[in-house]
Amino acid sequence: MPRFQAPRGTQDVLPAMQPYWQAVLDAVREVARLHGFQRIDTPMFEVAGVFEKGSGDTTDIVEKEMYVFEDRGGDRLALTPEGTPAIVRAYLEHGMSSWPQPVRLYTTHPMFRYDRPQKGRYRQHTQFDAEVLGSADPLVDAEVITMLWRLYGMLGIRGITVRLGSLDDLEPRRTYVERLKDYYRPFLDRLSEDSRRRFERNPLRLLDSKDERDIPFKEGAPKLVDQLSPAAREHHDAVQAALAAAGVKFAVDPLLVRGLDYYNRTVFEVVPDDDERAQGTIGGGGRYDGLVELLGGPPTPGIGFGTGIERIILEMQKNGVVFEPAPAAEVFIVHRGEGSAPAAVRLAAALRDRGIAAVIGEGGRSFKAQLRSANAAGARLALIIGEDELAQGIATLKPLEGEGEQAGVPLEQAAEAARARLRAG
Numbered sequence: 001m002p003r004f005q006a007p008r009g010t011q012d013v014l015p016a017m018q019p020y021w022q023a024v025l026d027a028v029r030e031v032a033r034l035h036g037f038q039r040i041d042t043p044m045f046e047v048a049g050v051f052e053k054g055s056g057d058t059t060d061i062v063e064k065e066m067y068v069f070e071d072r073g074g075d076r077l078a079l080t081p082e083g084t085p086a087i088v089r090a091y092l093e094h095g096m097s098s099w100p101q102p103v104r105l106y107t108t109h110p111m112f113r114y115d116r117p118q119k120g121r122y123r124q125h126t127q128f129d130a131e132v133l134g135s136a137d138p139l140v141d142a143e144v145i146t147m148l149w150r151l152y153g154m155l156g157i158r159g160i161t162v163r164l165g166s167l168d169d170l171e172p173r174r175t176y177v178e179r180l181k182d183y184y185r186p187f188l189d190r191l192s193e194d195s196r197r198r199f200e201r202n203p204l205r206l207l208d209s210k211d212e213r214d215i216p217f218k219e220g221a222p223k224l225v226d227q228l229s230p231a232a233r234e235h236h237d238a239v240q241a242a243l244a245a246a247g248v249k250f251a252v253d254p255l256l257v258r259g260l261d262y263y264n265r266t267v268f269e270v271v272p273d274d275d276e277r278a279q280g281t282i283g284g285g286g287r288y289d290g291l292v293e294l295l296g297g298p299p300t301p302g303i304g305f306g307t308g309i310e311r312i313i314l315e316m317q318k319n320g321v322v323f324e325p326a327p328a329a330e331v332f333i334v335h336r337g338e339g340s341a342p343a344a345v346r347l348a349a350a351l352r353d354r355g356i357a358a359v360i361g362e363g364g365r366s367f368k369a370q371l372r373s374a375n376a377a378g379a380r381l382a383l384i385i386g387e388d389e390l391a392q393g394i395a396t397l398k399p400l401e402g403e404g405e406q407a408g409v410p411l412e413q414a415a416e417a418a419r420a421r422l423r424a425g
Contacts, residue, residue, distance in 0.1 A: 283307025
């Protein structure tokens with residue numbers, strides 16, 4: 001009979017990796033609290049149009065990567081491939097525009113993309129998303145970037161830089177797009193298939209290509225950041241000044257466009273300093289002042305970011321962040337003999353009532369074998385209940401690490417005696 005395996009592009013998060021996940025989730029909650037964000041959770045699937053309209057029908061996510069299916073009721077749905085459109089949908093559906101503005105929301109959410117699996121990139125991954133809706137202030141842009149920067153610092157990630165760009169506003173950008181097409185037109189037959197297709201539908205994406213055939217032409221392309229409209233230039237300068245004041249290490253990248261259609265003005269990515277080609281982005285985002293309108297709402301400015309937790313953990317490990325294996329128990333209850341099982345169960349309950357992690361050994365095994373299991377579980381104490389102990393109404397308290405002699409304690413006092421011994425170290 002064949003043995004099943006996890007689907008390609010997914011992973012099991014085994015116990016040894018759980019401390020990393022817990023550290024990231026704890027840091028996410030804290031950094032969100034420090035910046036005044038409230039948690040929101042959206043469904044794992046949405047009406048497909050949320051992403052087709054929100055992410056853009058020329059993006060890789062919609063064209064190639066989205067998991068789309070029809071349910072039994074005939075509705076066309078999609079597993080969530082990115083967080084922003086779903087959060088904007090919720091903002092509109094629940095009337096959040098009537099809340100005090102801006103609204104600051106965050107989530108940690110599974111994302112699903114049919115992408116080529118590689119280290120740190122999975123077809124199912126978990127993303128920390130943060131969004132601010134209802135403010136066009138450039139200081140909000142800087143605050144969002146600073147929030148992401150602070151998260152990485154809290155997790156021990158060093159040697160990173162924020163790559164900062166600006167896409168101007170939609171109308172001023174049209175002139176630039178024509179200049180960009182004029183530049184690329186003579187090279188069309190030398191570009192990748194994706195870039196040739198995007199040339200007509202979304203020329204800005206040519207600058208986002210990582211294909212080896214396209215890279216030689218990117219440096220010579222006209223730079224949008226060099227010809228921003230006055231309003232966008234003022235906004236871009238204000239973001240840079242605020243990031244400098246916050247102590248965030250950043251560099252202006254004139255080729256940065258990001259891979260989603262809804263961005264305008266500020267865009268950014270966080271990249272390790274040793275990644276010269278910027279292929280290993282840890283996180284990024286940007287401003288999307290037209291997205292709410294695309295999804296049927298009133299004009300509403302917004303900005304946000306996404307960062308994959310799996311990718312964060314890889315960077316933590318690269319930076320030497322390690323965790324000691326967490327013990328499975330603080331106290332291990334060794335028992336054997338008639339009547340020992342009920343006493344062990346009562347003792348375990350008393351320990352857990354006191355907040356002490358307890359594991360009950362297998363009564364069919366020898367005392368020696370159970371003590372080996374206690375050591376393997378990382379327990380600091382063993383409480384032993386055998387026939388002799390039951391006859392005397394006691395449990396033998398045996399230290400498994402450090403100093404101290406084993407001693408018999410009354411069964412009804414054994415949990416409290418274990419707590420006192422653990423506190424004493």
